Amino acid sequence: MATEMFTVHTLRELAELTTLGVAPYLRYSPGPESDAGRPSTDHESGLALPGVSVNPLAAPGWWTLPLEDWLARRVCQYLREVREGARPWLLSGRVVDFGPDNEPLLVDVEPVAWVDAALVEQARQRYRARFNVGAQTHEDR
Template sequence: MREITTLHELGEAISGEELYVRYSEGPDDDRSSGSRDTESGLELPGLSANPLRPESWWTRPVEDWLARQVCQYEHLRRKEPARFAWVLAGPVVGRGPDCEPLIRPFRPVARLSDDLLEEATRRYRERFHAGRGPGDDES
């Protein structure tokens, strides 16, 4: 599987097709285990993943969207060191319990490098008010 090393390169990859990011032990492991809803214990009909193409309302740079999407589940990698971030393509067959797309069948596209993850984390911290909700504006 090829490796994507920058947010710019990831942005170029999403211009051609609908792609998603997933944190797991990789495509080979996911072919045999899939995704499960941890609260109910139910097996999901596809792999849970985060969409990488910005929504039509997004007016900020594509790299900002990508940083946000890549960072949303980065805690899974810290929690389980065997997990890594990788990009996949495939049809959406449903939505998971957090409204995330469920992809099946899937095609692995690329692995995200540690450098890209560090770039995404820096950009996310610099450009977003992570953890703040409505009414939490700084005065």
């Protein structure tokens, strides 16, 4: 399964796959073989979720900046999990519900590609260069 996946090396390649709908989701985990047959868990409640949690890659309708900017932001959203031993990979599947952070939960998962460390670094640099990282949406009172 995972050994048959190709690797995506750049944000441009990721944008092409996303635009084509080939790889609509990103997941950080040990990989498809490790995830097979095991749903995600809500860590706060301990409840098993009805699918694996994923990060959608398609930009919303209101997004008017380049798609690569959106993708850089999405790739960087869960980088802490890389430090915890997870690896980013792309997948498709069927949404069956939503998790505690309103993330889609997938079944019938189809692994698509690994995300190369060079792409993660490119995303990190673009994210830091193009966004006000850490800005709050409202003032704390």
